[in-house]
Amino acid sequence: xxxxxxxxxxxxxxxxxxxxxxxxxxxxxxxxxxxxxxxxxxxxxxxxxxxxxxxxxxxxxxxxxxxxxxxxxxxxxxxxxxxxxxxxxxxxxxxxxxxxxxxxxxxxxxxxxxxxxxxxxxxxxxxxxxxxxxxxxxxxxxxxxxxxxxxxxxxxxxxxxxxxxxxxxxxxxxxxxxxxxxxxxxxxxxxxxxxxxxxxxxxxxxxxxxxxxxxxxxxxxxxxxxxxxxxxxxxxxxxxxxxxxxxxxxxxxxxxxxxxxxxxxxxxxxxxxxxxxxxxxxxxxxxxxxxxxxxxxxxxxxxxxxxxxxxxxxxxxxxxxxxxxxxxxxxxxxxxxxxxxxxxxxxxxxxxxxxxxxxxxxxxxxxx
Ligand SMILES: Cc1cc2nc3c(=O)[nH]c(=O)nc-3n(C[C@H](O)[C@H](O)[C@H](O)COP(=O)(O)OP(=O)(O)OC[C@H]3O[C@@H](n4cnc5c(N)ncnc54)[C@H](O)[C@@H]3O)c2cc1C
Numbered sequence: 001x002x003x004x005x006x007x008x009x010x011x012x013x014x015x016x017x018x019x020x021x022x023x024x025x026x027x028x029x030x031x032x033x034x035x036x037x038x039x040x041x042x043x044x045x046x047x048x049x050x051x052x053x054x055x056x057x058x059x060x061x062x063x064x065x066x067x068x069x070x071x072x073x074x075x076x077x078x079x080x081x082x083x084x085x086x087x088x089x090x091x092x093x094x095x096x097x098x099x100x101x102x103x104x105x106x107x108x109x110x111x112x113x114x115x116x117x118x119x120x121x122x123x124x125x126x127x128x129x130x131x132x133x134x135x136x137x138x139x140x141x142x143x144x145x146x147x148x149x150x151x152x153x154x155x156x157x158x159x160x161x162x163x164x165x166x167x168x169x170x171x172x173x174x175x176x177x178x179x180x181x182x183x184x185x186x187x188x189x190x191x192x193x194x195x196x197x198x199x200x201x202x203x204x205x206x207x208x209x210x211x212x213x214x215x216x217x218x219x220x221x222x223x224x225x226x227x228x229x230x231x232x233x234x235x236x237x238x239x240x241x242x243x244x245x246x247x248x249x250x251x252x253x254x255x256x257x258x259x260x261x262x263x264x265x266x267x268x269x270x271x272x273x274x275x276x277x278x279x280x281x282x283x284x285x286x287x288x289x290x291x292x293x294x295x296x297x298x299x300x301x302x303x304x305x306x307x308x309x310x311x312x313x314x315x316x317x318x319x320x321x322x323x324x325x326x327x328x329x330x331x332x333x334x335x336x337x338x339x340x341x342x343x344x345x346x347x348x349x350x351x352x353x354x355x356x357x358x359x360x361x362x363x364x365x366x367x368x
Pocket of ligand 1: 009013332
């Protein structure tokens with residue numbers, strides 16, 4: 001067992017791994033260059049959606065499903081362990097088509113009896129408006145899917161940190177600028193010109209993990225994919241649910257806010273917010289709900305998803321038998337996947353294997 005593990009990057013992926021490693025009894029130090037969850041992990045929408053059964057042959061299906069189930073389990077104990085309430089709540093989901101093609105896709109999804117998505121009924125526009133109270137401007141109505149969940153992603157990451165700290169994990173501020181190997185085995189990291197030695201290391205620097213490519217001479221094809229969301233305050237309390245249209249969504253928070261997103265912008269490490277994105281997201285919301293007509297815009301944020309070249313996470317030992325590990329590239333659903341990623345990586349670092357899920361589709365070796 002590796003006794004002291006350094007984790008580089010304090011986003012949700014690094015913090016979840018630190019938590020599960022600490023639960024397993026390891027000594028862990030997390031190095032974060034900015035603030036905990038200062039990247040996408042703190043600014044995501046926090047939607048925890050189970051994957052659709054019709055994606056069961058997708059290599060990401062298992063990690064999403066395990067992540068969804070672990071979120072349910074964590075919600076029972078992590079708030080007490082950490083002292084941090086992170087607003088986990090079961091959230092009904094409504095899928096709303098806006099084009100003829102989306103409508104026919106939804107109909108075939110609902111008529112597939114093997115999917116067990118209940119109820120398998122398309123509600124017309126009037127019925128949907130009546131049942132939801134605020135999804136009242138649809139062309140074709142919509143359908144309730146199996147419920148999902150949500151968390152406040154910043155508070156969720158803080159809960160992992162607080163629980164991990166109680167188990168002895170150290171969090172330090174510093175920028176990792178190098179990884180030092182001896183004959184292809186991990187020895188230490190360089191943090192702000194200081195050397196910190198350990199038995200093993202995990203790189204979880206989100207889209208910045210690519211920097212480690214130069215330190216290790218390995219391909220780490222991860223890049224930032226910018227996303228913007230807006231937070232609005234509707235005039236009345238909306239029925240609690242998530243509206244889904246393709247890759248866009250609107251989700252109610254228990255504090256009354258309505259969060260809407262999102263964009264996908266391949267613009268490097270630029271995190272500026274733009275009027276164009278704001279207008280696009282508001283237009284999306286107005287297509288489906290009159291609640292947006294009188295809602296107040298509270299905040300607009302932009303952050304960077306870590307996206308790998310083939311869209312799959314990069315998780316595993318970066319160099320075979322080196323004790324240098326990596327976990328990044330969780331793209332649009334890193335909050336959902338984080339407990340599964342954290343526990344699987346903790347197993348791998350501690351014991352060299354995991355029975356939680358098949359990590360082979362995510363093997364960093366696939367790029368070398
Ligand atoms: C608009 C938007 C909405 C989203 N909504 C959802 C959602 O609803 N549900 C969902 O499941 N996912 C969602 N996501 C995706 C999710 O936010 C990400 O997949 C996830 O947060 C990635 O976590 P991470 O820990 O890998 O990376 P990050 O959160 O980027 O964390 C990496 C950390 O590493 C630190 N770091 C970088 N370089 C160094 C260094 N050299 N030394 C030390 N530290 C360093 C950074 O400061 C950062 O804190 C959303 C993303 C966006 C952009």
